[in-house]
Amino acid sequence: MALERIWVYAEVAGxxxxxxxxxxxxxxxxxxxxVEAWYSGPxxxxxxxxxxxxxVSKVYAxxxxxxxxxxxxxxxMKAEIDGGxxxxxxxxGSTYDGRDxxxxxxxxxxxxxxxxxxGLSVEGDEVRVEEAIFGGSQIVTTAFRSxxxxxxxxxxxxxxxxxGGATTAEVVEVAAPQQGTAKLVERHIEERSGPVLDxxxxxxxxxxxxxxxxxxxxxxxxxxLLGGAPGASRAIVDAGWVPYSYQVGxxxxxxxxxxxxxxxxxxxxxxxVGMKGSKNIIAVNKDGDAPxxxxxxLGIVGDVHKVLPALIEALKAR
Amino acid sequence: xxxxxxxxxxxxxxIPGELDPQTHYMKRDGKLILDDSxxxxxxxxxxxxxxxxxxxxxxxxxxxxGEVSGLRTGLAMGAAKAVLVSDDSLRGADALTTAKVLxxxxxxxxxxDLVLAATESSDGYTGIVxxxxxxxxxxxxxxxxxxxxxxxxxxxVKRQTEAGFDEVxxxxxxxxxxxxxxxEPRYPSFKGIMAAKNKPVDAVTVADLGVAVGxxxxxxxxxxxxxxxxxxxxxxxxxxxFQKIVAFLEIQKVI
Ligand SMILES: Cc1cc2nc3c(=O)[nH]c(=O)nc-3n(C[C@H](O)[C@H](O)[C@H](O)COP(=O)(O)OP(=O)(O)OC[C@H]3O[C@@H](n4cnc5c(N)ncnc54)[C@H](O)[C@@H]3O)c2cc1C
Ligand SMILES: Nc1ncnc2c1ncn2[C@@H]1O[C@H](COP(=O)(O)O)[C@@H](O)[C@H]1O
Numbered sequence: 001m002a003l004e005r006i007w008v009y010a011e012v013a014g015x016x017x018x019x020x021x022x023x024x025x026x027x028x029x030x031x032x033x034x035v036e037a038w039y040s041g042p043x044x045x046x047x048x049x050x051x052x053x054x055x056v057s058k059v060y061a062x063x064x065x066x067x068x069x070x071x072x073x074x075x076x077m078k079a080e081i082d083g084g085x086x087x088x089x090x091x092x093g094s095t096y097d098g099r100d101x102x103x104x105x106x107x108x109x110x111x112x113x114x115x116x117x118x119g120l121s122v123e124g125d126e127v128r129v130e131e132a133i134f135g136g137s138q139i140v141t142t143a144f145r146s147x148x149x150x151x152x153x154x155x156x157x158x159x160x161x162x163x164g165g166a167t168t169a170e171v172v173e174v175a176a177p178q179q180g181t182a183k184l185v186e187r188h189i190e191e192r193s194g195p196v197l198d199x200x201x202x203x204x205x206x207x208x209x210x211x212x213x214x215x216x217x218x219x220x221x222x223x224x225l226l227g228g229a230p231g232a233s234r235a236i237v238d239a240g241w242v243p244y245s246y247q248v249g250x251x252x253x254x255x256x257x258x259x260x261x262x263x264x265x266x267x268x269x270x271x272x273v274g275m276k277g278s279k280n281i282i283a284v285n286k287d288g289d290a291p292x293x294x295x296x297x298l299g300i301v302g303d304v305h306k307v308l309p310a311l312i313e314a315l316k317a318r
Numbered sequence: 319x320x321x322x323x324x325x326x327x328x329x330x331x332x333i334p335g336e337l338d339p340q341t342h343y344m345k346r347d348g349k350l351i352l353d354d355s356x357x358x359x360x361x362x363x364x365x366x367x368x369x370x371x372x373x374x375x376x377x378x379x380x381x382x383x384g385e386v387s388g389l390r391t392g393l394a395m396g397a398a399k400a401v402l403v404s405d406d407s408l409r410g411a412d413a414l415t416t417a418k419v420l421x422x423x424x425x426x427x428x429x430x431d432l433v434l435a436a437t438e439s440s441d442g443y444t445g446i447v448x449x450x451x452x453x454x455x456x457x458x459x460x461x462x463x464x465x466x467x468x469x470x471x472x473x474x475v476k477r478q479t480e481a482g483f484d485e486v487x488x489x490x491x492x493x494x495x496x497x498x499x500x501x502e503p504r505y506p507s508f509k510g511i512m513a514a515k516n517k518p519v520d521a522v523t524v525a526d527l528g529v530a531v532g533x534x535x536x537x538x539x540x541x542x543x544x545x546x547x548x549x550x551x552x553x554x555x556x557x558x559x560f561q562k563i564v565a566f567l568e569i570q571k572v573i
Binding site for chain 1 (some may be wrong): 334335337342371412413414417437438440443444445446447448449450452453454458459461462464472477478479480481482483484486487488489492495497498499527533534535536537538539540541542543544545547548549550551552554555557560561562563564566568570572573
């Protein structure tokens, strides 16, 4: 038996719905008869027409008044639910704003949440969420036992995004009973050229084994030669070598490229959870016991300062 | 300025995690340590209090078996006191219950201007406990801070985003969750470690806090090993290792 209705919190980057939004919508369409979206941001009408391509029949638009959306969106959702408009499940991406709204809504409704989901299924009356733990080595399946609506967040790349069930999504403005208190003063966008990290077919990531910030240039050069995107472990993001937007892993991006090259990265569980789904993994590490070799299709036990320059030269010579 | 910091005490992350085969809860029986993620919050709090020219840093933690090892680390760094909630009924507590309990515990920490937490814990990483605490306490909040400044009664934060960062501000009192790297945590000095032994820890139970703890509204059905990746070819670099990569990329038709 399928669910009747799911709400998905929709987010945009630029003026396009984010991948995680489309992934969640695609899954929602598979398990529920009606899929509706919530959105807080500019151009609701334009966003609604994009979401309609993914089967969304209605978009609830909330004006957050230039504040973080946690308080206003959660209070608007609660008001709808209290008024009798009740979905079976409210789904979020495990994103910055998604988590804020989810947390506020959980407290407002006094409902438990399942976070970081990587799978969703309906068995009879039971709604189940899968979650990968311990660096993705084990899968926990949890069933909701609370009153509806159930609340859950899903990690990026858990589901494939496919358009379908196209409709014209109607936009309904919903007032927020509670105004936000954290004011957005200014947005800063870091410029990046080349393919986007979480969409690139090839990702070349560097870690602490590079030794110093300047050596990251090898990673960038290799990525460029292969038409891929450069990535990083958290160790070198925290050290300030590269911006946070380069980070792959639990607290960074989830990537699933055709080829993932890890250079000077040990393979901590929090890193692996973000790249384990890659089709092919190549690792270069001087320590033959590094955990990254446990999931590598090709492992080179060697010094990045020797292997990478040689590789770059060989690729340039072609 | 008074700052409360939520600090989680967790099993040593170097030791592989384990679930209890019966309850499926994470095993937390051995000695627990201060979650690295929370060392940033403690350091940030100490710096903010010192910049404000006075005040106290109070730690709040929920942990089994009256565990205080991690709290002592935070106290050794310079926090003044701690509140510890330890209660058998909290075994396997979900994020919502954890937030309710910590919210009530923060109520015992005295007057505060700011509550800090990490964006996510190393072992549970639901990433929603801090914002849920703010909701429980009716506080304004800013999550994912990569820098924090307090100016008068306003807290100004650079908040991490997908694309870069946002400048966000809110009036105090407020809750802010911090990312790793927001500041460089100090190592406790020997003097700090000695002093920490005598700092007050207010140990309380759920009954003391008056929080109603029910069931978690969810049930773990199964825990299964994920499909393992096929082991690949591992070779020692003899100076020609890069050729292996070139050949691999050729087979994959990348080059
Ligand atoms: C809550 C939490 C969330 C986290 N989230 C993330 C996340 O999203 N992403 C992430 O990456 N990490 C994350 N981490 C951190 C993670 O635990 C590791 O600390 C981090 O991934 C280590 O990065 P690294 O592999 O670059 O460094 P290290 O672990 O220090 O490894 C460096 C490696 O380089 C090798 N090496 C050294 N010199 C050379 C050389 N000359 N040639 C070749 N190899 C060399 C070493 O053998 C070693 O294996 C998180 C941690 C926590 C607690
Ligand atoms: N049991 C706990 N005791 C104290 N603080 C906690 C506890 N659980 C979570 N927190 C705080 O909330 C943050 C996020 O936790 P989580 O939502 O589990 O990822 C942690 O890093 C801590 O700062």
